[in-house]
Amino acid sequence: MEGEIAAKFLRTVLAQPRVKRLVSSDHFSVDGTLIEAWASIKSFRRKDGGDNDPDSADRNAERGFHKEKRSNDTHESTSDPQARLYKKGDGQSAKLCYMGHALMENRHGLVVDGGVTQATGKAEREAALAMLERRPSRRRITLAADKAYDVGQFVKDLRQRKVTPHITIDGHLSKNGKPRVTAIDGRTKRHPGYAASQCCRKRIEEVFGWIKPSAGTAKVKLRGCARVGAAFTLNLAAYNLVRLPKLLAVPA
Template sequence: MRGSDERTGSLFSYVNLDARVRRDHPLRPIQEIANAALGDLSADFSALYPPRLGRPSIPPERLLRAMLLQAFYGIRSERQLMERMEFDLLFRWFVGLGVDDAAWDHSSFTKNRDRLLAGEIAGKFLRAILAQPRVKRLMSSDHFSVDGTLIEAWASTKSFRRVDGDDNDPEGPGRNAERGFHKEKRSNQTHQSTTDPQARLYKKGDGQPAQLCYMGHALMENRHGLAVDGGVTQATGTAEREATLAMLDRRPGRRRITLGADKAYDVRAFIGQLRARRVTPHIAVDGHLSKLGKPRSTAIDGRTRRHPGYAISQRCRKRIEEVFGWIKGAAGLAKVKVRGRAKVDAVFTLALAAYNLIRLPKLLAAPA
C-alpha cells in the first residue's frame, strides 16, 4: 500500500538525538576525546567567566565543540554554521543542543568566540588532548619535525598604504577605488594595511607573489605525525627559526631529541642554539650555489648526516605538510577569516587540535 504524503505537524516530539547518530559514526570517538579534554579545562573556563556576574553566556564547552565542527566540515562563516545548527541533528548532538533548543545568533556566537580565544584556550585545549594517557602513548618523545607556512590575511592588497598617507592614488569613486602601485616601492617599514595592521607583505620564495599574510608554525612528533605545538607570528625571514626555539623552550623536560626541518633552517647560529638546547639538528642541507657558482657552506656536519636516523628524519619531516594541507584545505585557513595576530594564532592552534582529533580515532583503534 502506498504511503501518504500528507504533511502534518505533531504536537509533541520525542526525538532521542543519540539514537539518530549511528554507533560507528566517526564523530563519536572524537566527541569522547574532546569532552575529556574540555573536562580538564573546567578551571580555566571558570576563571574566564566570573560567577554571579552578568547573564549566562553560551557554555564554553558547546562553543568549542561548534568551532571544531566548523573546522571538520570547512564551514566558511559563523552565520552558515548557525544555519546548519538549526536543522542538522548531527551537529546538535555533537555540540550538546537539544532538539527544541534554539540555535544561537551568529553575532552572539562571534562575540563569545572572541572572548574565549582571548583566554589562550586553544593552546590549552591542544595540550589537554595530548595529555590524555591513551593519546600520550601514541606519541614519540624523542623525534620531532618543524615547519612553517604562510596564511593569507583577511585584508586586500589595496589596503596596504603608506604610513605617512602620501599615496599615489588615482581619482575614483567608492571605497574600493583603484590603487596606483606603478613605480611605487612598497615595504613593511613604510607601508601598513589599514584593514589588518599586524599583517605583513611577504613572499616565501622567488617567483611567488608577495601578499599580506601571517606565518603559521607547527611542531610535529614523528611516530604518527601528530601536531604537539604551534602558533602564528608575523611573516619575516627569521620567523620560522625564532618560533621553533620558542616551541622547543615550551616543551616539558630537557632530554635529548632530534629535530627534522627543511633547508630554510640550515643557519649556523640557529644550529648552535639547537645544540645548546640538547637538540640534534636533522635539517636538510642548503647547498644552493652562490652568484660565483660556489656551493653554500652548510651548518650540518658530516657526522650528523652519516647517522641512519638523519635519513629517517628527512623522510618523516615531510609529513608535516599533511598538517598544513588539511588546515588550509579542509579547515579553510588558506585565507584566515579573523584579523589581528592574537586571533589568527588562536584559530590556527584550534585547527591543529582539530587535525589531531580527526586522526586519533583510527590511531587508537589500531592494534598495539
Template sequence: MRGSDERTGSLFSYVDLEARVRRDHPLRPIREIANAALRDLSEDFAALYPPRLGRPSIPPERLLRAMLLQAFYGIRSERQLMERMEFDLLFRWFVGLGLDDAAWDHSSFTTNRDRLLAGEIAAKFLAAVLAQPRVKRLISSEHFSVDGTLLEAWASTKSFRKLDGGDNDPDGPGRNAERGFHAEKRSNATHRSTTDPEARLYKKGGQAAKLCYMGHALMENRHGLAVDGLVTQATGTAEREAALAMLDRRPGRRRITLGADKGYDVAGFIGDLRARRVTPHIAIDGHLSSTGKPRKTAVGARTTRHPGYGVSQRCRKRIEEVFGWIKSSAGLAKVKLRGRAKVDAAFTLHLAAYNLIRLPKLLATAP
C-alpha cells in the same frame, strides 16, 4: 503500492538525537576524545566565567565543539555554521544542543568565541587532547619536525598604505575604489595595512607578495601529530625564531632530534639547537655560490652519518599534510580574523582539529 507525497505534521516529537547518529559514525570517537579534553579544562573555563556575574553565557564546551565542526567541515562563516546548526541533527548532537533548542545568533557566537580564545584556551585544548593517557603513548618524545606556512590575512593589498599618509590616490566612489601601485616602492618599513596593521607583506616560492601571517607547527615523527603551534608576523627569520620558541615551551629537557627543511640550515640556528640539547636533523642547503662552490652547511658529518638522519628527512615532510588539511579542507588558507592573537588561536585550534580526525584510526590500530 505507491507512497503518498502528502506532508503530515505531528503534535509531539519523540526524536532521540543519540539514536539518529549511527553507532559507527566517525564523529562518535572524536566527540569522546574532545569531551575528555574539555573536562580537563573545567578550571580554566571557571576562571574565564566568574560565578554569579552577569547572565549565563553560551557554555564554553559547546562553543569549542561548534568551532571544531566548523574546522571539520570547512564552513566559511559563523552565519553558515549557525544555519547548519539549525537544521542538522548531527551538528546538534555533536555540540550538545537539544532538538528544541534554538541555534545561537551568529553575532553572539562570534562575541563569545573571541572571549573564549582570548584566554589561550586553544593551546590548552591542544595540550589536553595530547595529555590523555591513550593518546600520549602514541606520541614520540624524542623525534620531532618543524616547518612554517603562510596564512593570507583578511586584508586587501589596497589597504597597504604609507605610514605618513602620503598616498595620492583618491578614495573614489564605491567600496572598492581604484588603487594604483605603478612605480611605487612598497615595504613593511614604510607601509602598513589599514585593515589589519599586524599583517605583513611577504612572498615565498616565487609567488606574488600578499599580506599574510606565518603559521608554525611542531610535529612528532612517530604518527605525524601536531604537538604545538604558533603564529607570527611574516619575516625572513620567523621560522627559525618560532622553532626555538616552541622548543623552549616543550616540557622536559631530554635530548631530542629536530627535522626541518633547508631553510633552517643556518649556523646560528644550528648552534641554538645544540645549546638546547637538540640534534639538528636539518636538510642541507646545497645551493651553489657565484663562484660555483656549494654553500657551506652547518650540519656536520657527525649528524648525517647516522641512519636516524635519513629517517628524520623522510618523516619531516609529513608536516605538509598538516598544513594541507588546515588550508584546503578546514579553510584556513585565508584567515577570517584580524590580529595576530586571534589568528594564532584559530591556527592552534585547527591543529587540534587535525589531530582529532586522525586519532580514532590511530587508537583503533594501537596495540
C-alpha cells in the same frame, strides 16, 4: 584568547593516557606555512598617509602600484596593520599574510605545538625555538626541518638546547657558483637517524594540506595575530582529532 584556550585544548588532547602513548618524546619535525590575511593588497598604504586618495569617495577605488616601491618599513595595511607583505620563494607573488608554525612528533605525525607570527625571514626559526622552550622536558631530542632552517646561528641555538639538528642541507649555489656553506656537519649526516628524520619530516606537509583547504586556513576571515593564532592552533588540534580514531583503533 586571553585564556589561551586553543593551546590548552591542543595540550589536553595529547595528555590523554591513550593518546600520550602514541606521541614520541624524542623525535620531532618543524615547519612553517603562509596564511593569507583578510586584507586587500590595495589596503597596503604608506604609514605617513602620503598615498591617500582624497579625491575619491570610493574606499575600494582602483590603485596602480607600477614602479611604486613598497615595504613593511614604510607601508602597512589599513585593514589589518599586523599583516605583513611577504613571499616565501623566488618567482612567487608577495601577499599580505601571517606565518603559521607547527611542531610535529615523528612517530605518528601528531602536532604537539603550534602558533602564528608575523611573516618575516626569521619567523620560522624564531618560532621553532619558542616551541622548543615550551617543552616540559629538557631531554635530548632530534629536530627535523627543511633547508630554510639550515642557518649557522639556528643550529648553534639548537645544540645549546640539547637538540640534534636533522635539517635538510641548503645546497643553493652562491653568485660565484660555489655551494652554500651548510651548518650541518658530517657526523650528523652519516647517522641513520638523520635519514629517518628526513623521511618523517615530510609528513608535516599533511598537516598544512588538511588545515588549509578543509579547515579554511588558507585565507583566514580574522584579523590580528592573536585571533589568527587562536584559530590556527584550534585547527591543529582538530587535525589531531581527525586522525586519532584510526590510530587508537590499531592494537598496540
